[in-house]
Amino acid sequence: MGKYVIKRIIGIIPLLVVVSFIVFLFIHLIPGDPARLIAGKEATVKEIQAIRHELHLDEPIFQQYLIYMDGLLHGDFGESIKSHIPVMHLIGERMLPSIELSLLSMGWALVFGILIGVLSAVFKNRWPDYGGMVTAVSGISLPNFWLGLVMIQLFSVQLGWLPTGGADSWKGYIMPSIALGAGIMAMIARFTRSSLVQTLKEDFIRTGRSRGLSSMTIVFGHALKSSLIPVVTVAGLQFGFLLGGSVVVETVFSFPGMGRLLIDSIQLRDYPVVQAELLLFSFEFILVNLVVDLLYGFLNPKISYET
């Protein structure tokens, strides 16, 4: 399996090159001239021209790409057009809160999603099932910004328990993670339920019962593992999206995450920042996918990674 992982990681490199090229092209397709935005409304054509030259924007687009890649290969992501702060630094300070928030949201969504899913499957068509599925449907249907606003109103304004926003202490993570995780939890609950309901009909479950195993052992020791493949697939995808940051939730909670940085940079045509962020997202997504694939192998021993 070690060999497989190394192969996959090496495979990421050409993928990233292709991604970088596509991202580069697309960013330059966005209408608007960063030089003009930087120079301001009063600037003369000459001044704008000078800025364009400084940023290599007057070169052919392929040339620009090569210049960018040259920097990248030397570990230089460039600096923000707007603030002249190195991109690495900008992203660096946003990345950690974003990753922490994603992990937290995913963590509780997985724990409660699976728990609700299991309860619903075991008590199929009885009240725990109805209760669980009402929770799940609510989680999917409630818009996360609304949930966020309601929570701010209740826990920050009325009760004063939690800060309205920011990531200064762990308390700042609680509400945004709930807002982000609710939908994912709901999805995981539904997938767990339907998958587990199927597994519980399998012959080996009856074998387990015929051996005197308790329902707890049968559900958690036998059925759950076989049921988790679809759950892992959804969770992996959702985690990838989470890492990209959520503009809406970050805005509601004024959370210093990647999502807002991305939107701000796109609005300013801050090419190097956008470029670096998108590359990072791709990298994270590919990495999450690799982990999901490895989990498949763990969950189903028939999937082998040899050859």
Add this chain to the structure above:
Amino acid sequence: MYDLLNVKGLKTAFKNNNQRVSVVNGVDFGINKGEIVGIVGESGCGKSVTSLSIMRLLHDTTGDIQDGKVTFKGENLLDLSERSMRKIRGKEIAMIFQEPMTSLNPVMKIGKQLMQGIILHLKYSKEKAKKHAIDTLKSVGIPRAEDIMNEYPHQLSGGMRQRVMIAIAMSCEPELLIADEPTTALDVTIQAQILELMKRLQSDRGTAILMITHDLGVVAEVCDRVIVMYAGRVVEEASVDELFESPRHPYTKDLIESVPKIGERKSRLYSIPGHVPNPNQMPNGCKFAPRCQHAMEICFNKEPELTSEEKRKHRCWLYQQNNVGREQNLGSK
């Protein structure tokens, strides 16, 4: 009375579109210690449901036991709490199923599946359980048992998997093994090996076996006594020799008749005309009457009782005392 298991008046019904349909309808039989008893019958005659009812394994179905007594070593299993029943399952009465391909957990190593029951029922430590598991695998004729412990079911062949199933069932030394069509999904040479193995386990350890099958060949091979079931009822019970030598019930005769014999060329294989009646449209009288070649008027009106004749039993008007039509009816075939 039999000294291990007594089933009396067992009645199991399934819910179907809000209707209760009896699938097993007053089944009586028993098993002595160390005996191999077969239950034969066509698909849908209630033989599997009977075995699941004994084990009280109808959880995941719509079925439940309506009436009757299942006395195992003097204790009525139907009165036990689910908790006490779990101590019987796997320890006192073990079960193996038809499909070795799907009856093992595909994502758990064989060793772990095997050890789970041993630790649960025999309260062994992990090391002791492992040693016991390997010994059990060896005793059912599995080569390289140590390696198999760390393998998954999909790495084994069907015959090997059924051996593993038997090992799991025998690991806690049960007194009764219920085998529900254990060889149906296997090819003939493997079938013979598995039957041989079961016979050996029975003679070595004195385990009684309830063999559920539709295959009379299997019955002839391993069983001491046979129970023939039709439409949720016992229609005949006899020792294997008696049954094959002089079957009483016309259904039994037809079953024996419909087994193809090697070396005999017939233009057409014999099959019993008609179908097993649908449980919610049971005929009055004898349930086999509509398909029976010897059916008389009384057969359509009144169901015969299960009657003893020396050591055998049958449920047929042809053999009831005071039956006038007997001679001419038997002569007609």
